[in-house]
Amino acid sequence: xxxxxxxxxxxxxxxxxxxxxxxxxxxxxxxxxxxxxxxxxxxxxxxxxxxxxxxxxxxxxxxxxxxxxxxxxxxxxxxxxxxxxxxxxxxxxxxxxxxxxxxxxxxxxxxxxxxxxxxxxxxxxxxxxxxxxxxxxxxxxxxxxxxxxxxxxxxxxxxxxxxxxxxxxxxxxxxxxxxxxxxxxxxxxxxxxxxxxxxxxxxxxxxxxxxxxxxxxxxxxxxxxxxxxxxxxxxxxxxxxxxxxxxxxxxxxxxxxxxxxxxxxxxxxxxxxxxxxxxxxxxxxxxxxxxxxxxxxxxxxxxxxxxxxxxxxxxxxxxxxxxxxxxxxxxxxxxxxxxxxxxxxxxxxxxxxxxxxx
Amino acid sequence: xxxxxxxxxxxxxxxxxxxxxxxxxxxxxxxxxxxxxxxxxxxxxxxxxxxxxxxxxxxxxxxxxxxxxxxxxxxxxxxxxxxxxxxxxxxxxxxxxxxxxxxxxxxxxxxxxxxxxxxxxxxxxxxxxxxxxxxxxxxxxxxxxxxxxxxxxxxxxxxxxxxxxxxxxxxxxxxxxxxxxxxxxxxxxxxxxxxxxxxxxxxxxxxxxxxxxxxxxxxxxxxxxxxxxxxxxxxxxxxxxxxxxxxxxxxxxxxxxxxxxxxxxxxxxxxxxxxxxxxxxxxxxxxxxxxxxxxxxxxxxxxxxxxxxxxxxxxxxxxxxxxxxxxxxxxxxxxxxxxxxxxxxxxxxxxxxxxxxx
Numbered sequence: 229x230x231x232x233x234x235x236x237x238x239x240x241x242x243x244x245x246x247x248x249x250x251x252x253x254x255x256x257x258x259x260x261x262x263x264x265x266x267x268x269x270x271x272x273x274x275x276x277x278x279x280x281x282x283x284x285x286x287x288x289x290x291x292x293x294x295x296x297x298x299x300x301x302x303x304x305x306x307x308x309x310x311x312x313x314x315x316x317x318x319x320x321x322x323x324x325x326x327x328x329x330x331x332x333x334x335x336x337x338x339x340x341x342x343x344x345x346x347x348x349x350x351x352x353x354x355x356x357x358x359x360x361x362x363x364x365x366x367x368x369x370x371x372x373x374x375x376x377x378x379x380x381x382x383x384x385x386x387x388x389x390x391x392x393x394x395x396x397x398x399x400x401x402x403x404x405x406x407x408x409x410x411x412x413x414x415x416x417x418x419x420x421x422x423x424x425x426x427x428x429x430x431x432x433x434x435x436x437x438x439x440x441x442x443x444x445x446x447x448x449x450x451x452x453x454x455x456x457x458x459x460x461x462x463x464x465x466x467x468x469x470x471x472x473x474x475x476x477x478x479x480x481x482x483x484x485x486x487x488x489x490x491x492x493x494x495x496x497x498x499x500x501x502x503x504x505x506x507x508x509x510x511x512x513x514x515x516x517x518x519x520x521x522x523x524x525x526x527x528x529x530x531x532x533x534x535x536x537x538x539x540x541x542x543x544x545x546x547x548x549x550x551x552x553x554x555x556x557x558x559x560x561x562x563x564x565x566x567x568x569x570x571x572x573x574x575x576x577x578x579x580x581x582x583x584x585x586x
Numbered sequence: 587x588x589x590x591x592x593x594x595x596x597x598x599x600x601x602x603x604x605x606x607x608x609x610x611x612x613x614x615x616x617x618x619x620x621x622x623x624x625x626x627x628x629x630x631x632x633x634x635x636x637x638x639x640x641x642x643x644x645x646x647x648x649x650x651x652x653x654x655x656x657x658x659x660x661x662x663x664x665x666x667x668x669x670x671x672x673x674x675x676x677x678x679x680x681x682x683x684x685x686x687x688x689x690x691x692x693x694x695x696x697x698x699x700x701x702x703x704x705x706x707x708x709x710x711x712x713x714x715x716x717x718x719x720x721x722x723x724x725x726x727x728x729x730x731x732x733x734x735x736x737x738x739x740x741x742x743x744x745x746x747x748x749x750x751x752x753x754x755x756x757x758x759x760x761x762x763x764x765x766x767x768x769x770x771x772x773x774x775x776x777x778x779x780x781x782x783x784x785x786x787x788x789x790x791x792x793x794x795x796x797x798x799x800x801x802x803x804x805x806x807x808x809x810x811x812x813x814x815x816x817x818x819x820x821x822x823x824x825x826x827x828x829x830x831x832x833x834x835x836x837x838x839x840x841x842x843x844x845x846x847x848x849x850x851x852x853x854x855x856x857x858x859x860x861x862x863x864x865x866x867x868x869x870x871x872x873x874x875x876x877x878x879x880x881x882x883x884x885x886x887x888x889x890x891x892x893x894x895x896x897x898x899x900x901x902x903x904x905x906x907x908x909x910x911x912x913x914x915x916x917x918x919x920x921x922x923x924x925x926x927x928x929x930x931x932x933x934x935x936x937x938x939x940x941x942x943x944x
Contacts, residue, residue, distance in 0.1 A: 393768065395767075395768070395818075397817060408888065408911075409753075409805065409807055409809060409829045409831060410751065410753070410805070410831050410887045410888035410889065411803075411805075411887055411888075412805040412807045412831070413792075413803070413805070417787075417807050417808060419784065419787075419807075419808035419809075419810075419811050419826070420784060420787050420788050420807070420808060422784065422811070423781060423784030423785060423787070423788050426777065426778060426780065426781030426784060427781060429775075429777075429778050429781070430778050430781050434771075445769075445771070447767065447768070447769075447770040447771070449767055449770045449775050449777075449778070449820055450775060450777035450778060450813070450814075450821070451767060451777075451814055451815075451816070451817050451818070451819065451820070451821065452777075452813065452814030452817070452821070453777050453780070453811055453812065453813045453814060453824060454811065454812055454814075455808070455810065455811045456808075456809055456810030456811060456812075456827065457809075458809070459755060459809050459810070459827070459829065460753075460809070460829065461809065462807055462809070463808070463809065463810070466811060468777070469814065469817070471767045471817060471818065473767060473768050473770070529768045529769055530766065530768035530769075531768065553766070
C-alpha cells in the first residue's frame with residue numbers, strides 16, 4: 229500500500245483512512261508512511277516497531293515536534309472512507325488521520341522550515357498506556373524526542389487546546405454481611421450501603437480552576453457499579469468504579485489524596501492514574517505557536533499524550549482538524565475545509581510567517 | 587442402588603444422602619425409592635418422571651399428604667455423608683433428605699394410619715419453578731395430589747412453620763445520557779441517578795404483620811446492581827434488581843401494586859413472582875396436626891412449596907428436622923436426635939394418638 233504525500237491533505241487523509249490500522253495492526257500504515265518519507269532528501273527517517281520518526285537537520289535554534297498516532301479504535305462498519313458534500317467520513321478521519329495527513333504534507337512540502345522539525349507517527353495510542361508507542365519511544369529512543377515544543381495533532385477543531393486534565397480510576401467498595409433474602413435483617417446489604425458512595429458523588433461540586441488563563445473543569449463520576457451474589461442473597465460487597473478527571477494544577481499524587489479525602493471512611497483502591505499537563509502557554513515556543521496559528525486557546529479537558537511530553541519536560545499543545553466529540557463514534561467525520569485550514573496555519577508557523585486572519 | 591426403609595431414620599437419611607441427586611439428576615434416587623416402596627402391600631405406587639407417589643387406600647374420612655423433594659443443590663465437596671458425635675453431615679442432610687427419610691419410614695412402618703396418607707417424593711425443587719416436580723404433578727396428575735391437608739417436610743427444626751411469605755423480583759431502572767467522562771456535564775449519570783433507588787431501599791420500613799396468630803416479617807432488598815458502559819463513559823443506564831419478600835396477607839398482585847407505589851416515578855419491571863401461603867392453622871386438619879405434634883407454631887419466612895398446595899386449595903404447613911439456615915451451605919448437617927424426634931411426633935399423629943411431651 230502506498231500513500232502520495234503530494235496529493236492534497238483531504239485526499240491524503242482518505243488514503244490513510246483506507247489503510248485499516250486498528251491498534252496493534254499498524255504494520256501496513258507504518259510501512260506506507262515510512263516508504264513515502266524515505267525518498268525525501270531533507271529528512272532523516274527512523275523506524276521503531278510501528279512508529280516512524282522523520283527529522284530535518286538544518287541546525288535551527290529551535291526544534292519542534294509534530295506528533296500523531298496512526299492507530300484507530302475498532303472499525304464500526306465505517307470503512308472505506310466516503311467523501312460527501314465536503315465532508316470525509318470513516319473510522320479515524322477525525323481521530324486522527326486528518327492531523328497525520330497535515331503533518332505528512334508539511335514533512336514533504338516544507339523542506340526548509342524556520343524551525344527544525346521532528347515528525348513522530350506512532351502506534352497504540354487507543355489502548356492501554358503500557359503499549360503506547362510514544363511511551364516506548366521515550367524509553368528506547370529518548371534522543372528522537374528531543375525538542376523545545378510539541379504539537380500533538382489530535383482533533384481540536386483547529387483551536388489550540390492547552391495542556392490536558394489528568395485521569396484516575398478507583399474502586400470504592402461497600403461491605404456488608406450475607407444472609408438469605410427471606411431473613412434480610414440477619415445480614416447487612418452492601419448495595420444499600422453503597423448508597424452512601426453515590427451520595428458523595430451526587431453531592432460533589434466540580435472545581436473549575438483557571439490555569440495560565442485557561443478554564444479547566446474537573447469531574448468525578450461513577451463509570452461502573454456492580455454488586456450481587458444470587459437472587460436470594462443479601463450481598464456482602466458492592467463496588468463503585470469512579471473516574472476522577474482533575475485539572476493540571478493537581479499532580480496525580482495530589483489527586484489521589486483528594487479522592488481519599490472525598491471518600492474518607494470508604495475502602496478506596498486506585499486502579500490507574502495519569503497526570504495531566506499544564507498548558508504552558510507562557511513558554512516562548514508555545515506563545516510563538518499561538519501567535520502564528522491564531523485563535524483563542526482553550527483548555528484540553530480530555531487526557532492526551534501532551535501529558536507524556538510534559539513528563540519529558542517538553543511544553544506541548546493539542547491542535548488539529550476535526551471535532552473531538554466525534555472520535556470513537558460510528559459517524560466519525562472531518563470537514564475537508566478544516567484539514568486545509570489546519571495545514572495553512574501550520575505552514576505559516578513552520579515558514580516563520582506572521583499570522584493574519586484570511 | 588438400594589435403600590432400606592427398615593433401617594433407623596438417621597441411617598436411612600445417610601443412605602439417601604449418599605445417592606447424589608443434584609436437581610435434574612434424580613433418576614437413581616427416584617429408582618431406589620420406587621423400588622423400596624413397590625413391595626409394600628398397603629401402598630399403591632405411581633411414578634411420574636423422577637417423582638414417586640405412594641398412597642394408602644383405607645377409605646379413611648381424611649387424606650393427608652406428606653411431601654418432600656429428593657433433589658439437592660450442587661454438591662460442595664460435602665459427600666459422602668459423615669456421622670460424627672450424633673450429627674450427620676453432608677449435602678442434602680437438612681434440605682431435605684432427613685425429612686424424606688422420616689416420610690419413607692412412616693410409609694413403610696405405619697400400614698394402617700388413622701388418616702389415609704399420600705406420600706409425594708418429587709424432583710427439581712431447587713431450580714427454576716417451571717421445572718418443579720410438584721408443579722408438574724399438579725398439571726399432569728392432579729388426582730394424585732387430592733387431600734385435605736399437607737405437610738411439607740422441609741427443615742424447620744421440628745417446629746411447625748405455618749404458610750410462607752411470597753417473593754417477587756423486579757428490575758428498577760435509572761436512565762441517563764451518555765457522554766465522555768472528560769466532559770461529564772454534557773451527560774447525565776445513570777449510576778448517580780440510581781442513588782435515588784437506593785434511597786428508597788434505605789428508607790424502607792418493613793411491615794411485620796400478625797396473620798392467624800403468626801408474626802411475619804417482610805423485606806425489600808437490592809440483590810444485584812449493575813451499570814457502566816466503559817471506563818471513560820458516563821453511563822446511560824443502571825439497573826437495581828430488588829427482591830421483595832411479602833407476607834401472605836398480600837397476593838402477588840397486591841405485592842406488585844405496592845412495589846410500583848414504593849418506586850413511583852421509576853421504571854419497574856417485575857421479572858418473577860410467587861405468592862405466599864396463609865398459615866391456615868385455624869383449619870381443622872391443620873389444628874389437629876399442631877395438637878398432635880406439639881410445640882408453638884411460627885411463621886415461615888422463606889418461600890416453600892406449601893404455596894403450591896395453597897394454590898391447589900390444600901392447607902399446608904412446613905415441619906421437618908434440621909436447621910433451615912444450614913440449607914445450601916457447605917457445612918449442611920442434621921442432628922440424629924432431631925430426625926428421631928420428628929419421626930416420633932409424626933408417628934403419633936398418623937396413629938391418631940394424642941400429643942404428650944416426652
